Every structure is written in structure tokens, then in C-alpha cells.
Amino acid sequence: MTERNVTYIILDGHVELEKYRFLYFVILLTGYILIMCSNSTIVCLIVIHKNLHEPMFIFIAALLINSVIFSTGVFPKLLIDFLSEKQIISYPACLFQIFVFYSLSGSEFLLLAAMAFDRYVSICKPLQYHTIMRKTTVSVFLVLAWVLPACHLAVPVIGNTNQKLCSFTLKGIFCNNSVNYIFCVSSRALLMFGLVVLFNMSLLPMLFILFTYAMIVIIAYRSCREVKKKALQTCLPHLLVLINYSFLLTFDMIIVRLESDISKTARFVMTLQMITYNPFCNPIIYGLKMKEIHKHLKRFFVKAK
Template identity: 35%
Template structure:
């Protein structure tokens, strides 16, 4: 029996021999990563540079795009290296670092979407009080909570898991995953399980409640309001709802991939389920918000094509 401090590396078991096809896969994955970097960076620059976009909704969007750059960088560089490599291993310290990056990305994304739903609720249901209730200090506080609380929670989780004794080092995934590492343990995981349940219950109890409550209020205003109110709600809430739906699909795929036996599933399906959560959200959000929000669309056109 060895503990995690004695495990110098982990081996990924989900990769398979591609032959010369690995260079084609590398180019495809690299293209996706470049597209994610460029699209998210473009919208971050657009929001930061243009003063007309220095509004609460766009500040929260900027936080969302920064998080997507962070999460993508936690996945793609190592993934690209593994595709070209013949020996699919990673050091233990780097594996825990990747777990930290990917789990904080997922948590910050959820917090961000909840805060954005609260912002839309104030804008649509309390338009006259919006500027007084969504102050600069409140925006700063919400963004700080969105980032700091998940970071601290995942630091505690990694600290608990890194002290576990492990009986192996084979991870049946394309990247490091906390659940896969914990499955290798030979020691008692009661404390880890209790902490995980408490944190998961806290998230499930608070964040979905905020989202459901805000959208019930928004729907009530839409049904009882004017046509202009309904149009405003549709234009600003549609991208957010689609992003929530995409995020939910990603969470479901990740749970299915991690918690259930997928050995009889075709390897291509398993790879798709593994990468959906960490690829489609960073690709989907810039496209959705960039096309649907008029202010962002106009500024992007002026930056890319020049002012008419």
C-alpha cells in the first residue's frame, strides 16, 4: 500500500493508438483551442475597451469569458501533449493541479450563471431600482464571491484527497478527474465523502434555487407586461437560458461518464462525453452572446471590419 505522496505519476487509460491519424486529431483539437482563445479574448477586449459596455450584465459576462479561458487552458495543453505522446502519463503534482483548474472552472461557471440570472431578474422585474440596487460595490462583491468561494472549496477538497493512500495510478479518462483518483484509494474516505456531500448539497440548495426563483419572477413579468417588456426579456435572457441548458447537458454527461460503467460504450462516445463539458461551453457562449446581444455585436463588427 502506498500513499499519494509516493505516487510520482498517473497513467491515462482512455487513450488508444491512432497511428498517423493522431496528427489530424491534434490539428482539430488545436484549432478548437485557438477558436476558444480568440473568441473569448475578443469579447473580453470588446467589453473592457468600450465604455458603453461597462454595465453589470457585461461585467458578469466578462467574468464568464475569463473563466472559460482559464478552464480551457487547464485542459487543452495537456490533452494536446497526450495526443502526440506514446506514453500517456502525467506527474502526480500536475494531475492535482489540473483537477484544481477543471473543478474550479466548473464551479465558477455555475456561480457565474446564477449571478447573471439574478442580474437579469433585477433588470426586468425592478427596472427603476436597478441602478441603485446593482451598484459597483455589489458587482465587485458578487464577482469576488463567484471566484473566491469555489477556489477555497476546491483547495480544501484537493488537500483532503492528496492525503489519501492509493493502491494504483491508472486513471481511465483523457484527463485528471477527482472521482477517478479517489477510486484508487485504499484508505478511509469518510471525511472526503462528508465534505463532498455538504458542499454539493450547498451548491444544489442555493444556486438552482436562485436561478429558478429569478426566472419564475421574470416569466410572471413577461406574461403580465407589455410587448416591449417581453422583447427585452427575450433578447437578454435567451442566451443565458441556452447557456444554462448547455451547462446542464455538460454536467449530466460528466456524471454519466464518471459514475457509471462505460466500458461497453464505443470509445468515440466516451471521448465525446468527456470533452463536451470542457469544450462546448467555451465555444458556445461567445458565439451565443456575441450574436444575440446587440451592443456586443455592433462593437465586434466595428473592431473586426472597421467603422463604416
């Protein structure tokens, strides 16, 4: 629908909002606060304690900051929608939400790839670790992890700015790739470029991570017990996060592809799970599985008491 030359998109993915709007609001607000607090706590611990100023922990902090920005790009609008009579979003804001959602998703995979490389050098080339993983190298990895996905996503988002819309209703609770279904004519060039983005920002980093960890497993298997223990302690959390995020990406693709074949309730539940699971689980995984972070967390909560 169009009001005062501004095009608005109706978000039609909410389930029984009139009945449960306050329950949804309280649950999601609680989840958002927990996500912000848990991620921020670990980031602060990494910043404060000098023994955590190692590349591995810097990448973890970057990943958790990424989760905070990702959640902030989705949750506030959802909370407003739960209390609003109309669940609408302007078309430019919708495109911006898509940009934030998918560029930060790509950043997640690239940060995990940087972590995998860091673990590979640490375990497979320990004598060269400090030569390879210098501050400059870490800084370049961090900049590329955020800039590359943003540049990739800018092309289709800008390309879709002037697309003619034949529908103003999205079967979702926030803007994602399902926006392609409301265009009168989908640009074949932009769809092809979207596949390139998917390959470069998710599949390629995933293959690199799997290859890297395969090499680590081979080296650890041939090495002493101490190397095996180090590999297990430091690589397992990263693999858990990778598996989680891969499932969430698959969820998103399923939700978009099965536009008419999936019930509204199932779509609603899957979408909420997709946006809350990883930002909530990441600090738990790293807080419990990374020995150095867990140690500082215990001290922090003991002092808090």
C-alpha cells in the same frame, strides 16, 4: 507508478492514439485557438467600449474569462499527451487539474446566478437597479464567484493529497472525479463533503437561477410588449448557457459513474465534447444573441476587412 519518489498516473482514456495522434493534435489545437480568440475578442470589446461597462456585460466578460482559464487548465496538457509516447501526469498535478476543473465549473454556475439576479433587478425592479447593482455589489459577486468554489474544492483536494493509491490508471484523458476509483480506501467524510460542494456550487445556484427566471417570466407576462422583448433578448442567452453547462455537468457525472459500463470510444468522445462545447459556444451565443455585443462585433469585423 512511482519514479524518484514522484507518483505518476496513467491516462488510459485515449482511443487509437498511435494512429490518429496528429489528427487529434491539429483538431484540438485549432479548437483551442478558436476558443481563445473568440472569448478574448468579446472580452476586449467589453473592456474597450464604455457603453458596455454595465453589470450584465461585466458578468459576461467574467464568464468568458472563466472559459479561457478553464480551457487553459485542460487543453495544453492534452495537446502534449497527443504527441507523447506516454500519457502520464504526476499525482500532485492531477489533483491540481481537478481543483482547476471543478472550481471553475462552480464559478460558471455562480456567475450565471449573478447574471440572473442582475436581470431580475433590471426587469422586475428597474427604478432600484442602479441603487442595488452598484460597482461594489458587482465586485463582491465577482470575488465570491471565484473564491467560494476555490475554497470549497481546496478541502477535498488537500484531503486526498496523502491518500494511498491501489491503482495508477485513470480511464480518462484528464483528471476528474474518477480519481476516487484509484484510492485504496475512499474517505467517507470527503465523499460527503463532495456532495455538499456539488449542492452548493451547482444545484443551489441552478435552483436560484430557475426561480429568478420564473419570477422574470411572471413579471414580463403581466407587463407591456417592450418589457417582454427586453426579457427575451437578455435572458435567453443566459438560459442557453445554463442549459449547456447543466448538460455538461451531467455528462461528467455519467462518465464517472459508468466507469465500466461505457465504451472507451464513447467516453473519449463525451469527454472531448464536455471540455470544448461550452467554451466554444459561449462567445457565439453572446455574440449573436446580445444586440449590443453583436453590433460592436459587426463594426470590428468590418474594420478588420
